[in-house]
Amino acid sequence: MEYQLLFAEVLYKELKDELDLEKIFKLIEKPKHSEMGDFAFPCFELAKIFRKAPNQIALELAEQLEMPPLFEKVQAVSGYVNVFLAQEEVSASVVADVIQSKAHYGKQDHGNGEVITIDFSSPNIAKPFSMGHLRSTVIGHSLARISEKNGFEVVRINHLGDWGTQFGKLIAAYKLWGDEEKIRENPIKELLTLYVKFHDEAEHDESLIDEGRLWFKRLEDGDQEARDLWEWFRDESLKKFNSIYELLGVSFDSTQGEAFYNDKMERVVQLLEKKQLLKESDGALVVETVEGMPPCLIKKKDGTTLYATRDLAAALYRHETYGSERSLYVVGNEQTLHFKQLFDVLEKMGYEWSRGLKHVPFGMMLKDGRKMSTRKGKVVLLEEVLKEAVSLARQNIADKNPSLAEKEQVAYQVGTGAVIFHDLKNHRLNDVEFSLDTMLKFEGETGPYVQYTHARASSILRKGSYHENVDQLSFSDVQSWPVVKSLMDFPDAVKRAFEGNDPSQVAKYVLDLAKTFNQYYGNVRILDAVEGRQTKLSLVHAVQVVLKEGLHLLGVEAPEEM
Numbered sequence: 001m002e003y004q005l006l007f008a009e010v011l012y013k014e015l016k017d018e019l020d021l022e023k024i025f026k027l028i029e030k031p032k033h034s035e036m037g038d039f040a041f042p043c044f045e046l047a048k049i050f051r052k053a054p055n056q057i058a059l060e061l062a063e064q065l066e067m068p069p070l071f072e073k074v075q076a077v078s079g080y081v082n083v084f085l086a087q088e089e090v091s092a093s094v095v096a097d098v099i100q101s102k103a104h105y106g107k108q109d110h111g112n113g114e115v116i117t118i119d120f121s122s123p124n125i126a127k128p129f130s131m132g133h134l135r136s137t138v139i140g141h142s143l144a145r146i147s148e149k150n151g152f153e154v155v156r157i158n159h160l161g162d163w164g165t166q167f168g169k170l171i172a173a174y175k176l177w178g179d180e181e182k183i184r185e186n187p188i189k190e191l192l193t194l195y196v197k198f199h200d201e202a203e204h205d206e207s208l209i210d211e212g213r214l215w216f217k218r219l220e221d222g223d224q225e226a227r228d229l230w231e232w233f234r235d236e237s238l239k240k241f242n243s244i245y246e247l248l249g250v251s252f253d254s255t256q257g258e259a260f261y262n263d264k265m266e267r268v269v270q271l272l273e274k275k276q277l278l279k280e281s282d283g284a285l286v287v288e289t290v291e292g293m294p295p296c297l298i299k300k301k302d303g304t305t306l307y308a309t310r311d312l313a314a315a316l317y318r319h320e321t322y323g324s325e326r327s328l329y330v331v332g333n334e335q336t337l338h339f340k341q342l343f344d345v346l347e348k349m350g351y352e353w354s355r356g357l358k359h360v361p362f363g364m365m366l367k368d369g370r371k372m373s374t375r376k377g378k379v380v381l382l383e384e385v386l387k388e389a390v391s392l393a394r395q396n397i398a399d400k401n402p403s404l405a406e407k408e409q410v411a412y413q414v415g416t417g418a419v420i421f422h423d424l425k426n427h428r429l430n431d432v433e434f435s436l437d438t439m440l441k442f443e444g445e446t447g448p449y450v451q452y453t454h455a456r457a458s459s460i461l462r463k464g465s466y467h468e469n470v471d472q473l474s475f476s477d478v479q480s481w482p483v484v485k486s487l488m489d490f491p492d493a494v495k496r497a498f499e500g501n502d503p504s505q506v507a508k509y510v511l512d513l514a515k516t517f518n519q520y521y522g523n524v525r526i527l528d529a530v531e532g533r534q535t536k537l538s539l540v541h542a543v544q545v546v547l548k549e550g551l552h553l554l555g556v557e558a559p560e561e562m
């Protein structure tokens with residue numbers, strides 16, 4: 001039951017001529033102090049329309065509103081209409097609802113099964129999986145789950161960077177200096193070394209650049225040797241990437257990277273030609289985009305294609321294959337211009353659906369305030385970082401709970417959960433300072449803190465031999481109300497997270513629920529309660545369900561014990 005919506009509907013009956021339902025819903029506030037009620041409707045905007053003082057309007061509204069049964073009091077105070085819920089009844093109904101719905105609690109249906117494609121992670125082969133790709137993976141994975149929770153059908157796409165002039169350069173470098181043995185031992189590191197060497201040497205030997213270009217041309221034309229080498233580099237890289245995905249619990253519906261579009265680009269070029277959008281510029285083919293933006297490069301002088309050409313082909317392919325009218329591209333904010341150009345070209349091509357394409361940018365991952373870079377061989381190997389988080393978590397368990405069963409599994413869940421949560425707890429556009437120590441703390445705004453709260457709830461339920469039963473819940477204490485109110489906020493957090501493509505809404509929500517519950521736990525005797533033990537345990541159960549589902553939406557596991 002959505003009480004805020006109920007309140008909005010009642011207000012709407014009185015205010016239809018002035019405001020629409022959505023506007024009213026958005027205006028409703030949740031007062032911080034309980035004496036101001038559970039919801040408050042400000043009348044300041046109406047003052048202009050009615051030419052009356054806000055408080056006068058509030059008084060009249062409070063008089064007129066026909067509140068439904070579970071609202072027990074309406075009050076006009078300083079320009080607000082404050083309404084109070086009937087705590088006992090509402091608590092029983094919310095807790096029963098959560099326990100009966102379980103993981104479905106908070107599910108929204110406004111997506112109506114519509115398909116949405118989410119392009120995320122998308123690392124480049126033959127290069128290390130960067131911190132930026134980690135951010136994209138974590139944010140995209142969470143947005144996929146949040147979209148499903150909002151009623152959408154999601155297609156998860158890993159648009160691998162496995163095509164482009166850099167592979168010509170890499171093949172050229174391998175032909176010159178490559179050592180098969182070494183690459184087999186340590187593929188990504190060796191390939192990166194070759195690539196860096198190529199760039200260094202090319203600074204004083206320009207013929208290398210031509211050599212690289214030639215190899216990419218051969219690759220695009222299907223030359224066998226070039227293909228074989230490329231495939232080998234790709235396979236080795238994928239092995240590494242897959243072990244990271246496994247660690248993070250991430251999977252995809254499609255790993256069709258840029259190379260997949262090799263035979264689909266000619267059609268795009270022809271379409272652009274037919275729509276008279278192609279222009280020649282210095283021998284290259286471009287599409288002019290809106291004023292002030294550089295033109296979008298489609299084909300180079302030598303006939304090879306570009307990142308943007310492949311993205312055009314991919315957008316068409318996805319729309320045709322999945323029937324998607326909406327797509328998210330979870331890619332760092334340094335590619336903002338690229339996506340602006342891409343969407344603009346598609347719009348110029350006359351595709352209505354291009355309006356449903358959205359770039360979801362994010363900030364950088366920093367170490368000691370500086371960008372973590374993979375250039376010039378200064379490699380931060382992500383897999384090692386994740387493993388280190390796991391090993392710190394393992395140490396923690398050894399110190400705090402040495403008798404824990406499933407130690408190893410829990411160490412993985414806590415270690416990776418800490419990294420993921422740390423990334424998602426602030427708005428994605430903020431830069432993130434990477435600090436394992438901070439992430440892994442059991443107190444403060446961390447993943448382990450929320451996981452620990454979930455494990456605490458689970459432990460209370462075990463110790464209390466809890467049996468599910470929602471028939472005779474009776475909430476007469478004041479302490480449970482803030483917890484119930486937090487439970488009630490979950491559906492709205494799910495919706496907001498979708499609307500803003502913003503997993504931090506869910507992260508902040510679970511932190512709030514965990515804090516509120518821990519306060520309750522500190523003040524209320526649950527296991528040795530003389531009265532209402534079943535009700536109290538049911539509240540704990542509801543908290544456990546929602547914490548787990550909230551963490552799930554972020555891509556974080558919730559161990560029962562830790």
Ligand SMILES: NC(=[NH2+])NCCC[C@H](N)C(=O)O
Nearest residue numbers: 119122123124159160161331
């Ligand atoms: N459709 C896309 N362009 N997706 C993002 C690709 C990201 C690219 N591989 C990079 O690492 O920069």
